[in-house]
Amino acid sequence: MTTLELFFDLVFVFAFTQVTQLMANDPSVQGALRGLVLLALLWFAWCSYAWLGNQAHADEGVVRVTMVVALGTMFVVALTIPESFVDLPGGLFAPLVLAACYAVVRLVHLACYLIAAGDDVGLRHQLLLTAIPVGAACALLVIGGALGPPYQTGLWALALVVDYVGIWVAGTSGWRLTAPVHFAERHGLIVLVALGESMVAIGVGVARQPIPWAVIGASVFGIAVAVSLWWLYFDVVAHVAEGVLAQASGEQRSRLARDSYTYLHFPIVISIIFIALSLKKVLEYVSNTGDHDLTDPLTGVPLVALFGGVTVHLLGHVAFRHRNTGTWNPHRTVVAVVLAALIPVAWQLPALASLGLVAALLSGLVGYEAMKFRVARDEVRHHNADGPKEA
Template identity: 45%
Template structure:
């Protein structure tokens, strides 16, 4: 395997690897859309967290070893095959259909295979790195083996019990990162690491645009449908602007100013952990837009005056709220800045479901587009004013705790 250097950028091999994750995200949206209840949303969040962990494992590995080198590329293709199998089982992971392999068990076994391949690849990537090998051993014993056992147990269960057991596995896995520590793990190229995660945000945003098309598939295109599609695109554009114009560069700059374990901890907190709710927020909004477009297009069963109902009504604006609060948390962890615009907007969107259930779906989508656009512009102006007030200098480093 070929080690990377500072200045390393994302390789085509990694973009190829992400194609499977694109499909996985669409499957999570389909999992929620098939049964949009609060319990199913929690279950979908658990599945997304497990899939996200699989992706993050190889984002970290690709930062220290070139993904287009012969050995690692072979591993990546093998992982792609396993992740494809995982993705195929997602829609049936809580409602296994008879006549085929047990979907929950296949999901868990494939997930375990991905985690094992990751740890083995890390182990052989640096034969003489004792600190890394110690971290790999601790991770295997504390953060991989116990959750895998719980996932196996949960695969034999159903309903609420299955989701709770799997949720416990996710908690142990995620919290285990803090128990095993940051020593041994490293971020060689901050630019590569930031770019890698920005691309996955693009994938999530792209899936939300796909959801618009899927929502109207097989239905006639009308003026309200075109208006709703345009409003949905404005929502996605607003989220894109918030991340790529006002968030991503600041996080990358901060990551580049740090070294050693301080850089590793920031990468862990900002990218591995806080980018998950960013992606989850987009997926939730995609669910809301998919259902809204379907309802607007299906004039034979719905009237244009009819609002969205239940979980779907909350997901439309609530997903944006999750995204905004995650963005505010990233700013706080990166630069120590508290964004009143993002926090207020996030809380407002989380509570907007109470209004969405009272107004027509098309109007709700148009109002959400206006709100996201306004928040993006307002936050950009405040950030620009703050930068001008400091002479356009880079923000002072935020003291690590």
Template identity: 45%
Template sequence: MAWGRDRARMVAATDDHRVTPAELFFDLVFVYAITQVTALMAAGPSPMRVVGAMTVLALLWWCWCCFAWLGNVVRADSGALFAVVVTVMAVVLIVSLAVPDVFADAPGGLSAPLVFVLCYGAVRVLHLVSYWLSSQDDPVLRATLRRTALLSVAPPLVLLLIGSAYSGKTQLLLWLGAVAIDYGGIYVTGGSGWRVNSPGHFSERHGLIVIIALGESIVAMGVGVSGLPLTYAVLGATAAGLLLAAALWALYFRQLGGAAEHRLAGLEGDERTRFARDTYTFLHLPLVAGVVLCALGMKKILHQVADTGHYGLAEPLHGVVAWSLTGGVGVFLLGGAAIVLRATGRRPTVLAVGGVCALASGALVGHVPALVALVALAAGVTALVGLHGRGGVRGA
């Protein structure tokens, strides 16, 4: 292995490179990070809290994406990069600990928003330095790294730092501005210079993060019933939630992922870079965000169904939680539709219509029993995935 041959330097990845155990180890901290985003919303569900949680998720997504790109050109299990990976894991773990208090800092101790921003900045700097050290013979990539630092790292960090000194809407608006500048800067600078050496590795990495998000939806259900009695209604709600997660899994891994990887492998140079940026870095975020939003609704449903002392089985979801259940699925479906369009050029009518209907049906969820809403959503998404599959987008 590269780790045994040369522990002192970074080792370039080949075009047949696959995901390493070091990268799977790296993903463990993001399992916890995504769980914390759901907890941030569940602690006090409101439209502002949901927008704030999605802002945090967008920043965490950037931390993960940085090293998905880097791990595609340099082996993550090589000596130098593995040391960086472990360091970043420690920093992201600290970030995750700060997430629940990032918009409502608890009294005493360190400032959670400031800790979050400083650690986020450390991850971005470690990423750029690692890329710089691995690109000594690539002046085009180094030029891109300089532009990225100036346009997509430094200005957002300034806004994040300023925002950490405030609270409420001011903090949220400043952080939203930072995310917009960050993503806009990557769109401007990310069309050339970056490399995707192994399409198989790149696709597999993003498939793993989708699995992590789906796993969070299952964990959320378990947290929702923690400490409460097990009943037939709880078993039914759990089965429905698992069916919904399985339908989303089937949509991605049997229909979307293969088409995207096939297209990525067929491109070269800057065209491959732009496709990877659009389809994976940008369009996979709605998939993860959609699952996290849906997980909030699933968690609340399982809690209501299990807590018979405070809720009846006829109790619906309320407020933003009612929207998050179907709205999260709608975001996922629309993200999937955009991936199909970008990868194949085909119009994914079933996914687009299904996504719009899921978004709009949030208003109905607040008027039907929560368990009924979950069962109906699981059945509807399962049927939609089957219908889309018969449309012929399986792996082209």
């Protein structure tokens, strides 16, 4: 992994923070859907460059120049996120700027990939095939950005459908994945980036507010949630998946990489951003006693983002494991179902209690897995990265 790739990811730290703030300013269903559309756009942009960096060294030649151009253009995309659906007067029309810059990021990526493909006919054919849905999606984004509301959201959502479905239909026969460990590590890093956003949300939620005991308690619960999410992914899951990907070869490896990382990591990563939104809101509830009482419940989108976000995250793990090993994870499935079922109950609980409940369930899940699968865990982590699949 190169330092330029790490530098590239810092732009997505900023972008994720911008989306979280956008949803926090409009904690409605509409705000959540807009946030989801933006996150889906950011995700495929990041994934595109993760594949490119696996084909050729990211810090050499034309790939380096492309990464720098994409980095700067994505920063402009991130800057326009607060105005992505409601443009402010006095400047450029932000929705169009975002769409145009995003199109540049995706199209420059394809052009660079064609150069990096060299004389690999199969890869060049795959890229030209992929360019069809990417080009159509970019066109829909630019048209939607130019028209603005009320057509914008629908056209951008349609662009995502064209992009995600089109790339899936295009298949994997021409893709090459020469460095599976690098690829797995890149996706592990973006999970860390999302988790970092959850930590930032905890701090931002209490900025410029007094720090009473309730804030300390909420912070501890929030950290427990973030650490649990880190543990559930990096303790064993990441090691096993990396080993399975390394053992595969040819098109089987490319297909596995597409399924497990490009698509199944989407709910794993994006759910963390929604969880970060809920952490930010809980901290605002317990710190701003002028607007909220400690007995006030967390309701609406923030509550669903907390319980539903963790549910989606755990089910993403379940699907990820099944794609890699062909087995199911019953205990994570059970906890996910319990969290979803608790949403109506939590609607009546104080916000701090709701967060504490989620933290307790996740911490209990981590403790259960650490004890029940301690032997398998030790084998995977210290002896055989593609060994036992029980954990």
